[in-house]
Amino acid sequence: MNSIPLEYFLLVAALLFVIGAVGFLLRRNLLVLLMSIELMLNATNLTLVAYNRFRPENHAGQIFAFFVIAVAAAEAAVGLAIVLAFFRVRRTIRSDDADLLRN
Amino acid sequence: MPATVFLALAALTLVSAGIVAFSKNIIYSTLGLLGTFLGIAGLYVTLSADFLSAVQILVYVGGTLTLILFAVMLTARIDKMKVSNPSGGIVPAFVLVALLLVALGTVAAQTAWPSEARPVMPSTAKLGHAFLGEYLLPFELGSIVLLGAMIGSVVLARRAVKRSWEKG
Numbered sequence: 219m220n221s222i223p224l225e226y227f228l229l230v231a232a233l234l235f236v237i238g239a240v241g242f243l244l245r246r247n248l249l250v251l252l253m254s255i256e257l258m259l260n261a262t263n264l265t266l267v268a269y270n271r272f273r274p275e276n277h278a279g280q281i282f283a284f285f286v287i288a289v290a291a292a293e294a295a296v297g298l299a300i301v302l303a304f305f306r307v308r309r310t311i312r313s314d315d316a317d318l319l320r321n
Numbered sequence: 322m323p324a325t326v327f328l329a330l331a332a333l334t335l336v337s338a339g340i341v342a343f344s345k346n347i348i349y350s351t352l353g354l355l356g357t358f359l360g361i362a363g364l365y366v367t368l369s370a371d372f373l374s375a376v377q378i379l380v381y382v383g384g385t386l387t388l389i390l391f392a393v394m395l396t397a398r399i400d401k402m403k404v405s406n407p408s409g410g411i412v413p414a415f416v417l418v419a420l421l422l423v424a425l426g427t428v429a430a431q432t433a434w435p436s437e438a439r440p441v442m443p444s445t446a447k448l449g450h451a452f453l454g455e456y457l458l459p460f461e462l463g464s465i466v467l468l469g470a471m472i473g474s475v476v477l478a479r480r481a482v483k484r485s486w487e488k489g
Contacts, residue, residue: 222327222367224434230331230364232425234338234357236418241342243414249392253341253354256385260361263377271368272435277447280373281456284448287380288463292470294385298392299474305396306480 227268235261248301248311252294259290327367334360347393354389358382372445 238257245251263283270279301311308315337356344350358381365374452460 221323223436225429226327226331227364227368228429229426230334232422232429233335235425236422237335237338237342239418239421240414243418244411245342247347249347249389249396250341250350253350253389256354256381257338257341257357260357260381264361264364267365267368267370267373270370272439274439274442274444276455277444277451280370280444280448281451283370283373284376284452285459285463287376288467291380291385292466294388295470295474296477298388299477301392302395302478311396 224268224272227271228265231261231264231268234258234264246312246314248304248313249298251313252297252301255297256290256294259286262286323367327364330360330363330367333357334364351386351390351393355382355386358386369441370444372448 235258238254238261241254241257242251245254263286266279266283266286268279270277270283273279304316305311334357337353337360340353341350341357344353358377362374362377362382365371365377
């Protein structure tokens with residue numbers, strides 16, 4: 219039925235994670251940083267579900283992916299609220315401008 | 322046939338992810354995020370995780386993406402956005418991430434994974450039983466986390482308005 223080996227799913231997930239990591243490290247827009255975090259969490263979920271496909275006895279991988287999704291939703295809500303509050307104070311969403319504690 | 326579907330979904334996922342991470346226009350980034358979420362949901366279907374695929378679309382496309390779009394509309398000056406900070410950090414970032422990719426790829430390629438997949442079985446009923454049986458405590462803790470996040474984001478995002486009956 220499923221002729222795709224596990225390695226390919228892992229490779230796609232690794233590439234997705236790396237793209238998210240590059241975005242997180244390079245970009246200076248807070249919203250894009252949050253989106254990159256979502257990319258990395260999705261890559262992790264893909265890995266978990268791929269493992270689950272090959273060891274489906276008690277669906278532990280899918281259940282773990284559910285908890286990751288729940289925590290990611292909470293993280294997105296709080297993160298966006300923080301971005302909004304930051305924008306109210308500084309009128310910008312560049313992460314370089316979050317330097318109130320630096321000087 | 323499965324190979325074609327897999328390749329198409331993987332290409333959709335990765336190209337959209339590239340748009341998210343590297344596009345100069347934040348609207349394009351958000352739309353790329355939509356493509357990534359849909360591609361991941363399709364990959365879940367090919368992995369016979371039907372219920373998780375529906376949850377992915379409901380939560381991410383219906384919830385998270387809408388939230389991000391609201392934040393984009395509320396904050397961003399869409400026209401002028403620089404891709405990266407020119408003052409440094411690009412080369413170390415790429416070296417670090419390339420090393421990570423090499424490590425992950427090596428592990429994925431060299432480990433002896435089980436070669437044949439198990440027969441497909443429906444997952445929804447088993448997931449429901451697991452959530453209300455073995456994983457009941459984490460399930461309830463997750464709902465508390467979501468409640469806390471909801472209250473916290475409302476508190477963080479509201480305008481600090483002083484009512485007439487408040488002092489100070």
